[in-house]
Amino acid sequence: MKIPPNFKYIRTYTLDEYYEKANQISLPLIISGGTVAVLMLKNRLIRPEAVIDISQIPELNIVKINKDDVFIGANTKLYKLKDILPNDSASELIVKSASTVGDIAIRSMGSVGGNVCLGDPSNDLPVALTAIDAQAVIGKKDGITYLPIKNFYIKPFKTVLNKGEILLGVNYKMLNGYRTSYKKHFINFLDHYVGIVAAIAKIEENVIKDFKMAIGGEAVGKPVKFDLSEFSNVDEIKIIKERMFDYVNTMHIENNRFGTANYKKKVLYTLISRAIDEVLKL
Amino acid sequence: MKIKLNINGTNYESDVEPRMLLVDFIRDVAGLKGTHVGCETGSCGSCMVLLDGMPVKSCLMLAVQAEGKKIITVEGLSGKNGLNKVQKALSERKALQCGFCAAGFSIIGTWILDNEENVDYQKVKEDIAGVVCRCSGYDQIIKTITEVAKNE
Incomplete structure (x- = not known):
C-alpha cells in the first residue's frame, strides 16, 4: 500500500x-x-x-476564444478540450495531442496546467504548443508575463516558474487552413515516450506557405522547435526529411535505460518522416 | 482535517489526514469495498469511480480533492431493480472471469452508455483502455459493452 x-x-x-x-x-x-x-x-x-x-481559482478555469487567439486556463481538464476549442488548425493540433494522454479517466482528472508545468519530457501538450508558437501566461504578485512555451523549459522536470509564480494558462494564435500531424512512440513497461513529433503546415497549390515542427519526448528532454518555412515546394519532401535527420544527428541524445542514442534517433527519424508525409503529401 | 464526501447519494463525514487517498476513504471510511486497489499507479483502473459523472482513478486522487463533488462507486450503479444494464450484461455474457476488474469495467461501461454517441467496437476499445483485465482477452467485454450501448 x-x-x-x-x-x-x-x-x-x-x-x-x-x-x-x-x-x-x-x-x-x-x-x-x-x-x-x-x-x-x-x-x-x-x-x-x-x-x-488551485482547482477552485476561477481565473484558471476559463477558456477565452477571442477573434484571433485563444486562452486556455491552467485548470482546464484535458478531456474538455475537444469540445470547447474552436475549429482552427492550431486547436486541432492541441486536441490531437491532448486526446493521446493516458485514458479517459486520466484525461478527466488531468489539467492543461499540470501537463505543461510538470516538465516531464513524455508530456504531450508542450510539444504541440511549441509547434504552434503558444505562450505561457505566467502570473505573479506584481503582474502577468508572457513567455513562448519553447523558452518555458530549462531541463526535464524544470521550468522557469519561480516560487510564488503560477501558470495562469496558455495563449495561442488561431491558424486556419493548416494540416496537422501528431506522432509519438511509447515504451509501455517504462511508461515513457521516447519521441514525440508535432507538425503543422500550410500548403497552397503545392507551395509550402508555412511549416513548423516540434520534437519532444525522452530522447530530447525538452521540446525543440523547427521552422521549415524556408522550403517552398512539397516535392522537396526528401530534402526536408534529410534536413530534419541532420538536426537530430546534431542533438545530444543519451544512452540510458530508455534505449541507446542510436535507437532513439531512429525512433525520431521514423516519427519525423511520418509527420512530414502526413502534412505535406497531398 | 474534517471532510464530507457524497458517495452514492450518502454523505460521509470524517476527520482524515490530507494525505488520505480517495480510494482509501471509499473503502475504509465509507466501507464500500467494491472499489478495488490494484496497481496503485493509475494504470489498472480497478479503483475507477465516477466523479461528477466523469470516470476518475481514485488511487490518484486525494480524498480532500473530492469534497463538494458527487461520487458514484460500483455499488451506486445498481438501483432498486438490482444491477444496471452494463453490470447485468457483463454477468450474463460471462465477460469477466475473476471479477477483480469488474468495478472498473462496470463504471467505464456505464459512462460509455451515458455519454458516448455512435458507439462501436473501436470506440469502446479506446474508452476502456484505462482498465486492465488479466483473465480475459477483452474481446467479450468490448462486445458486451458495445451491444448494450447499441441497444440503448
Whole structure:
C-alpha cells in the first residue's frame, strides 16, 4: 500500500490567496487535477511541506476564444478540450495531442496546467504548443508575463516558474487552413515516450506557405522547435526529411535505460518522416 | 482535517489526514469495498469511480480533492431493480472471469452508455483502455459493452 508522506493541505480560492500562501511555504506542491503529483507523492519522490490546491481559482478555469487567439486556463481538464476549442488548425493540433494522454479517466482528472508545468519530457501538450508558437501566461504578485512555451523549459522536470509564480494558462494564435500531424512512440513497461513529433503546415497549390515542427519526448528532454518555412515546394519532401535527420544527428541524445542514442534517433527519424508525409503529401 | 464526501447519494463525514487517498476513504471510511486497489499507479483502473459523472482513478486522487463533488462507486450503479444494464450484461455474457476488474469495467461501461454517441467496437476499445483485465482477452467485454450501448 502506497501512502503519501504527511503534508499540510491548503485550498486556495483566489489568486491573491495563492500568491500569499505560495510565498509563505518553503516547499509547496501545486496541484490541480492531481494525477502525476499524487503518484509522485505516493512514491515519495517529493516531500512537500504543503500541497496547494488551485482547482477552485476561477481565473484558471476559463477558456477565452477571442477573434484571433485563444486562452486556455491552467485548470482546464484535458478531456474538455475537444469540445470547447474552436475549429482552427492550431486547436486541432492541441486536441490531437491532448486526446493521446493516458485514458479517459486520466484525461478527466488531468489539467492543461499540470501537463505543461510538470516538465516531464513524455508530456504531450508542450510539444504541440511549441509547434504552434503558444505562450505561457505566467502570473505573479506584481503582474502577468508572457513567455513562448519553447523558452518555458530549462531541463526535464524544470521550468522557469519561480516560487510564488503560477501558470495562469496558455495563449495561442488561431491558424486556419493548416494540416496537422501528431506522432509519438511509447515504451509501455517504462511508461515513457521516447519521441514525440508535432507538425503543422500550410500548403497552397503545392507551395509550402508555412511549416513548423516540434520534437519532444525522452530522447530530447525538452521540446525543440523547427521552422521549415524556408522550403517552398512539397516535392522537396526528401530534402526536408534529410534536413530534419541532420538536426537530430546534431542533438545530444543519451544512452540510458530508455534505449541507446542510436535507437532513439531512429525512433525520431521514423516519427519525423511520418509527420512530414502526413502534412505535406497531398 | 474534517471532510464530507457524497458517495452514492450518502454523505460521509470524517476527520482524515490530507494525505488520505480517495480510494482509501471509499473503502475504509465509507466501507464500500467494491472499489478495488490494484496497481496503485493509475494504470489498472480497478479503483475507477465516477466523479461528477466523469470516470476518475481514485488511487490518484486525494480524498480532500473530492469534497463538494458527487461520487458514484460500483455499488451506486445498481438501483432498486438490482444491477444496471452494463453490470447485468457483463454477468450474463460471462465477460469477466475473476471479477477483480469488474468495478472498473462496470463504471467505464456505464459512462460509455451515458455519454458516448455512435458507439462501436473501436470506440469502446479506446474508452476502456484505462482498465486492465488479466483473465480475459477483452474481446467479450468490448462486445458486451458495445451491444448494450447499441441497444440503448
